[in-house]
Amino acid sequence: MNDPIWGIDLGGTKIEGVILPSLNDATPILRTRIDSESGKGYEHILGRIRLLITQMQEQSGLQPKRIGFGTPGVLDPVLKTMKNCNSTSLNGEPLQSDLENILGVPVVLANDANCFALAETHWGVVKQKFDDAAIVFGIIMGTGVGGGIVMNGKLWSGRHGIAGEWGHNYLDPSGGPCYCGKTGCVETILSGPALEKFYHSISGKKATLKEITHNYLSPQPDEAARQTIERLALFFGKAVSVITNLLDPDIIVVGGGVGNIDVLYTSGVEFLRQHIFNNRLDVEVCKPALGDSAGVFGAAALVS
Structure with a gap:
């Protein structure tokens, strides 16, 4: 035993x-x-x-x-x-x-x-939906943005120990300076604080991500909430297309507070389809199953 x-x-x-x-x-x-x-x-x-x-x-x-x-x-x-x-x-x-x-x-x-x-691969949504997945990319989008790569059930950490650190790839200069010392990182655009900062910059009002999402989903969404969430979907698709072109994973699992926003799995996935180097999108983009x-x-x- x-x-x-x-x-x-x-x-x-x-x-x-x-x-x-x-x-x-x-x-x-x-x-x-x-x-x-x-x-x-x-x-x-x-x-x-x-x-x-x-x-x-x-x-x-x-x-x-x-x-x-x-x-x-x-x-x-x-x-x-x-x-x-x-x-x-x-x-x-x-x-x-x-x-x-x-x-x-x-x-x-x-x-x-x-x-x-690793957990979602062995016990979570990957086990449930794609048990024979050879390559899994796990994303956490919350206060920060990070990622992890699982190949054949084992972690791939890389030569520098930074494999999967997708949050500090360059995405767009509109994100501004990142704490890492670079500018326009994925994290400066797709993290929760970055979304709140963008909303404040165009509306002049402070709001939590939960409030922004609620405003977007309301029958009469405010314009700043609409712009914030639509920008999230666009840049999510662009950023994840880099992962898809590079690793071509079987499944991408999106966790963290930002990962709960449903637009990622509709228009966000459509933007991903538009930006990958293929004429169709076969990779599954899923919410996690294990919670905390x-x-x-x-x-x-x-x-x-």
Whole structure:
């Protein structure tokens, strides 16, 4: 019998852990979480992780052989330190080696978008709709924009550890400066904050993405909401056409708060069809099936 698989999702506000029987059985043996208290610094985060693992051991009576971690950034495969983390205290730190030292077991790290793609492949919408998919691209469009690539059931991380980082491809100069130092990244146009910023720029009014979407769907939508959502659909199609031309995936799964906007799957997909290098569109573009389980389940899949 295979050992259960352990996963930890390291978020900005919470650290969640799960123990699953195997890659073939996603019924949790244990699922629990604690506050990350990430504002107290790197060493404190390490202590919180150790506390959670200790609690999981006590509650389950099990001992991990390896642990998968979903992280808010990536481990540089050459320097072995973290980079591109929105929990900034992790940047530059040797998180993998430090975790292995304090936990006494090997650990595997991947960013949240990679874990999302992996979980949806093994247990989510890919399993339901396209079980034999060779290439899956998972998108997260929320506060930021990211992506992950799964090939034949395994993550593809790349030479720099940035494979799938579609959110920082160039899309259009109208997005303006990006926090990464470049201009016009996908994230500056398709993220939730970017959509809210665009709406404010043309209307002079501040509104949340939920309010903008509601206004767009109302019987008499305001003009700024219409422009914002139609621009989203157009640039979504253009941006995803780059993924499709490059990887030609079997299925694209779109998660995150922006991914809940239905226009992406109608006119957004039509714009994708118009911009790919083919006379038809066969790739499926789907909403995810796992909800907020994807991150921690995907972390467990890293060690399956």
